[in-house]
Amino acid sequence: MKKLIDKIGEELEQAFVAAGYDATYGKVTLSNRPDLCEYQCNGAMAGAKAYHCAPLQIAEKVVERLQGNPMFLEVAAVKPGFINLKLTPEAVGAYLRDMAADEHLGCDRTVSPKTIILDYGGPNVAKPLHVGHLRSAIIGESIKRLGRFMGHTMIGDIHLGDWGLQMGLIITELRHRKPELPYFDENHQGEYPKEAPFTISELEEIYPTASAKSKEDEAYKEEAMQATYLVQHGHRGYQAILKHILQVSVTDLKRNYENLHVEFDLWKGESDAQPYIPGMVEEMKRQGFAYESEGALVVDIGEETDAKEIPPCMLLKSDGASLYTTTDLATIVERMKLYHPDEIIYVVDKRQEMHFVQVFRCARKTGLVDADTRLRFLGFGTMNGRDGKPFKTREGGVMRLEHLIGDINEEMYQKIRENQEIPEEEARRTAKITGLSAIKYGDLSNQASKDYVFDVERFTSFEGDTGPYLLYTIVRIKSILAKYAEQGGELEQAVIQQPESEAEKALMLEAAKFNGVMETAFTEIAPHKICAYLYDLANAFNKFYHETRILKEEEKERQKGLIALLLLCRRILETCIDILGFEAPDRM
Numbered sequence: 001m002k003k004l005i006d007k008i009g010e011e012l013e014q015a016f017v018a019a020g021y022d023a024t025y026g027k028v029t030l031s032n033r034p035d036l037c038e039y040q041c042n043g044a045m046a047g048a049k050a051y052h053c054a055p056l057q058i059a060e061k062v063v064e065r066l067q068g069n070p071m072f073l074e075v076a077a078v079k080p081g082f083i084n085l086k087l088t089p090e091a092v093g094a095y096l097r098d099m100a101a102d103e104h105l106g107c108d109r110t111v112s113p114k115t116i117i118l119d120y121g122g123p124n125v126a127k128p129l130h131v132g133h134l135r136s137a138i139i140g141e142s143i144k145r146l147g148r149f150m151g152h153t154m155i156g157d158i159h160l161g162d163w164g165l166q167m168g169l170i171i172t173e174l175r176h177r178k179p180e181l182p183y184f185d186e187n188h189q190g191e192y193p194k195e196a197p198f199t200i201s202e203l204e205e206i207y208p209t210a211s212a213k214s215k216e217d218e219a220y221k222e223e224a225m226q227a228t229y230l231v232q233h234g235h236r237g238y239q240a241i242l243k244h245i246l247q248v249s250v251t252d253l254k255r256n257y258e259n260l261h262v263e264f265d266l267w268k269g270e271s272d273a274q275p276y277i278p279g280m281v282e283e284m285k286r287q288g289f290a291y292e293s294e295g296a297l298v299v300d301i302g303e304e305t306d307a308k309e310i311p312p313c314m315l316l317k318s319d320g321a322s323l324y325t326t327t328d329l330a331t332i333v334e335r336m337k338l339y340h341p342d343e344i345i346y347v348v349d350k351r352q353e354m355h356f357v358q359v360f361r362c363a364r365k366t367g368l369v370d371a372d373t374r375l376r377f378l379g380f381g382t383m384n385g386r387d388g389k390p391f392k393t394r395e396g397g398v399m400r401l402e403h404l405i406g407d408i409n410e411e412m413y414q415k416i417r418e419n420q421e422i423p424e425e426e427a428r429r430t431a432k433i434t435g436l437s438a439i440k441y442g443d444l445s446n447q448a449s450k451d452y453v454f455d456v457e458r459f460t461s462f463e464g465d466t467g468p469y470l471l472y473t474i475v476r477i478k479s480i481l482a483k484y485a486e487q488g489g490e491l492e493q494a495v496i497q498q499p500e501s502e503a504e505k506a507l508m509l510e511a512a513k514f515n516g517v518m519e520t521a522f523t524e525i526a527p528h529k530i531c532a533y534l535y536d537l538a539n540a541f542n543k544f545y546h547e548t549r550i551l552k553e554e555e556k557e558r559q560k561g562l563i564a565l566l567l568l569c570r571r572i573l574e575t576c577i578d579i580l581g582f583e584a585p586d587r588m
């Protein structure tokens with residue numbers, strides 16, 4: 001469905017042409033002065049130079065052509081040459097009726113669907129999820145859902161960090177604690193136990209212990225590095241342990257991500273890319289891209305236009321070991337082979353930007369991706385505490401994701417209990433749903449690349465630009481609709497009518513922006529634009545609600561129209577929050 005602003009633009013273009021000017025001047029924008037008009041066109045000012053006449057004169061001639069146009073209630077040329085526009089209630093009502101009749105609320109799905117791989121989440125196996133992983137999960141999930149809504153094939157891949165020193169550290173610590181296990185018996189024949197020799201809580205304790213030891217004890221670290229080398233080079237016993245670590249860890253991760261309403265299509269990891277490394281490196285050598293430099297194997301990726309020198313991309317260290325970069329390159333090889341994506345988007349901490357510049361350039365130069373495959377890095381900023389420093393526990397430690405979620409849910413629970421007679425169990429459930437909205441909206445409403453302050457107090461508030469405020473608005477709509485139905489009203493028969501008040505019209509104009517917002521949010525991969533829209537829409541709704549009799553409206557046809565508007569608003573709000581990755585309760 002055409003965007004409302006484009007429909008208005010078309011009328012203006014035609015008027016410019018009819019008045020003897022070029023159509024390009026007919027571009028329309030939202031009004032800068034909502035007190036004066038709803039939309040405006042500044043084309044007369046731009047045209048003044050080209051046509052050697054006063055902008056106001058051009059504006060007046062165009063306005064003349066728009067007289068009697070059924071789309072406009074008011075068209076005015078004002079100094080120095082603006083064209084101010086107000087729509088007729090009929091035009092607005094008709095647009096919203098079309099929107100309501102459309103399955104996707106007037107948002108056209110793409111005619112050329114792309115396959116897009118989304119690399120997000122990126123937790124490291126055996127290390128507990130901490131708040132740093134939260135942003136990637138939240139932002140990535142919303143982009144995935146937005147892409148699907150626009151009609152693209154989105155493949156979300158968690159890309160587990162399962163190939164580092166942490167594996168060697170865990171193996172080493174385990175070996176010290178339980179040397180009698182068969183994994184450490186070099187003469188062990190046959191199968192290894194099916195059951196892991198540790199639980200998730202043990203595993204979570206083993207890693208930090210081992211990591212701390214390795215920092216103090218050189219020999220221990222040496223041992224861990226040796227174990228890492230062995231597990232990466234086919235040691236059977238160690239690989240069996242690796243499998244256990246993965247299995248125990250992934251079970252726990254799945255539970256955590258489920259609580260966050262984050263779902264991955266692929267649970268692949270760095271280890272899956274390893275088999276592609278030898279062939280990839282050989283090919284890069286054969287084609288003359290990779291060469292030896294001080295014992296290491298590198299690829300030059302500098303470009304003439306670089307203001308600062310970009311260091312060569314290292315593929316193999318002098319001892320033959322591969323690096324984070326090598327793994328990401330090999331992952332691209334695997335993804336191209338298995339999924340032929342048109343695009344790969346990485347949602348990763350912005351401090352890794354240089355790494356991705358190297359990976360992307362190297363992949364392009366060496367032909368790992370087709371010329372038209374797009375590689376995009378969406379770097380996100382740090383989540384800070386109220387002190388402006390990276391978010392920590394009260395004791396100053398790294399905040400575990402589970403604890404953060406627990407804290408927020410508790411805060412929400414207290415608030416819900418405070419002012420409601422909601423039974424305990426329901427209050428807990430609602431607190432969970434509302435808490436998730438507080439966390440996700442708090443994060444997503446900021447532009448991803450910016451750092452932001454995670455303010456529990458503010459995020460959990462029912463007032464202001466918060467998740468709970470949006471949910472509150474949805475719950476309000478649901479409750480009116482429920483009461484209307486209780487009174488015998490039939491929701492299905494309601495059809496949107498033209499607005500009768502300023503507040504109603506303002507709400508409708510806000511609702512009408514939906515398709516434009518979705519389109520921009522997707523092309524710019526900017527979920528925060530959906531948040532800004534939601535907040536505006538919720539505000540417009542609440543203003544309308546306070547000024548309008550709905551359930552007490554006596555004129556039944558008018559009431560039906562209002563109910564239809566409520567139904568549409570609910571659909572829009574719920575569609576948007578679903579894309580952002582949370583949902584609304586029935587009451588709160």
Ligand code: ARG
Nearest residue numbers: 119122123124159161328348
């Ligand atoms: N595991 C990494 C980390 O915790 C993030 C992985 C990001 N994705 C990627 N393809 N490198 O820093």
